[in-house]
Amino acid sequence: MENGANSNTGNESCTILKDCSWFSQFRNASNPWMARYVYGLIFLVANLLAWAARDYARGALIEMERLEGCDGGRDCLGAEGVLRVSFGCFIFFITMFFSTAGTCKLKEPRDSWHSGWWTVKLVLWAVMAIFPFLLPSGLIQLYGEIAHFGAGVFLLIQLVSIISFITWLNDWCVSEKYADRCQIHVLLFATTAYVICLVGIILMYIWYAPQPSCLLNIFFITWTLVLLQLMTNVSLHPKVNGGILTPGLMGLYVVFLCWCAVRSEPDGENCVRKSDPTAKTDWLSIISFIVGILAIVIATFSTGIDSKCFQFKKDDTPPAEDDVPYGYGFFHLVFATGAMYFAMLLIGWNTNSHHVMRKWTIDVGWTSTWVRIVNEWLAVCVYLWMLVAPIIWKSRQANAT
Template sequence: MSDPRVRSFQITPDDLEAAQLDELIREIEHKSLFYYKEKNKSLRARYVYGTIFLIINLCAWFIRDYAQKALALLPYVSSCGPEGSHCFHTLGVLRVSLGCFIFFLVMFLSTWNTMKLHQAQNYWHSDYWTFKFFLLVSAMVASFFIPQLYIQIYGEIARVGAGIFLGLQLVSVIEFITWWNNYWMPNNQSKQSCSFGLVMSTVFYIGSVCGIAVMYYFYAASTACTLNIFFISLTVLLLVIMMVMSLHSKVNRGLLSSGIMASYIVFLCWSAIRSEPSNTKCNAHTQNGHADWITILSFLIAIGAIVMATFSTGIDSESFRFRKDEAKDEDDIPYSYGFFHLVFSLGAMYFAMLFVSWNLEHSAQKWSIDVGWTSTWVKIVNEWFAAAIYLWKLIAPIVRQPRVHEQPQPTTTQVSRQIDEVNFP
């Protein structure tokens, strides 16, 4: 006969299952907490990379405008040429850009296949800042030991990379406009959302019309400004085409997305005209030799815009996925690390082209950025390309719709014959 005291300490199957369940719950909670911390660390890391990119932009500006006087007493390496002339101004910007490009290219190659938070590449992306700082400084210093010929070759390659960056940025902006339109004007439209969307559409279109009027007044005041008149008039034509296509019965996208896109198109046209050289008669924005507070403020805003454009495009990998309906697991990375660093490496080429105004032969003026006829035409082509992408997104669903051909109805004789074949095989 068993002792009842012994039976009271025996573990039943139910107790064992409960203990295993508690242990499983604790393990799941521990993993969830780990994934939560890793995601937050990853999200904070992208702001660190953005800050690094901003500092590099400021270094490129200092190298272009003031480094030759400030560093006159420093000994120069042979690759910098006489009095360091090959390491300042345009070539200095390209060297800084090359160092930045090498750093982010290494980060891209080492993180492009990262998928899960527990992978080693995730820790490399979010940690080891001391080693990455050493890597960045080494890349920057090494770029000043490269001969001038290779720096000029990199400048030609940077033009292509900057063009690719502009294309990625356009796709990202248009996808954001589409998301904005869907957020303000959902499919199950209520009266409140429709009213709000209508108000915002009106605001954007009024802003676009005012921008057009201001450009005509300041940059196309006389008939001699034929090029500016052409740019502005073509912008008006693009706005009308986008509005008509958005309201077409087969498209039916409303006025909100086209209104936002219209404002963006007008901004690109204004930015292109302002990039014209100051010695042109039709440029109301004159640039004198000294830097006043408006010039300095505009310059700093332009640098901030470069960094924000690179950052926002880098974290927007969703816009470039072929399949956007993939469900995410808890241990998935919050954004594509490889794409993020790839965009920043292309952004290094982009800011180099802006600082040298897309011209590798002549140095830009102090406190100027993206000024010259090359810059003007790059922005104008960018405007046309943006309008073409947006119009294609409007008509693409119609073009891709499968054509349904009406099949002829079977005659009575054919139906009787099919019935006979079934009953009498």
């Protein structure tokens, strides 16, 4: 009876955990799919700590006075506090990058290190989060300058990942297997994308270019419309024959980047609708901030598992059962550069220790505006190159023969 009772108890425990084998795999460091969520949670906590250091660290000033690198707490608040938290997050993920890069098979020691040993790694992360607060201000400022480059690398990786996904989706829809079935869906999605793009451009004219004197915003928005038309024309050219879906989806992306750019313009601009700086933070600002933080985490998480988009030679060979499901090194590299990226967003790309950002704001400032605009233009250039590059290579091969 006792054995039966124990068996029933064990079954009930399995039911509660839903899958005992799944729990055992995760505990024993053989579930890399679940591990990525833990890393995403660590990254989210780092974002929240950086935000707290920027907006709500005044209450911790007495404790910070005890840390050598804080100079009485003055160098651990505001922009510099964000950089210190970001630096700790960067050190953790770059350490994980060097310790897991090149992992190919499951059950390797590096696979176990990536997917398990959570007690050790959480202690390691806590130590690395505290360590930057012991460093002098000069080193943190140097990291801030390097972080500009790292954040740019993150944006480039994200850009390639997005274009790769759009291209894959289009290839899947026009493949022989799904072409007939997806023809109406492709037309519907493309039409919807173009309608959203046009509505977004009209709304940007209304909200961010209400006066003829708003020349810069009028230029940004109009040029976005021109780029949308250019991508469509090139994609529909008979020699390219790229279809209408990819330029429509890319149009959504570039319109979104244009909106982010004009929205990032600082307070005091007549061409941007802003709330009264002396008024209390409204719910819209809080919601926008929360959505912005979540967007950073989700973008980093989704980009980190997309290492295949950077393979120069596509390998159609199906993966073996013991192959790792995604590139561990690339995953941690994306999170490391993402740590630099969220720092730049929280301080408006301005590493000046005296630079002050309003509470519940993110990615605000002229530097943020131009970063978004350049990212938009670069996205269009990369997309157009991906369309015309095969034609150029074929032409060169034909001339060579």
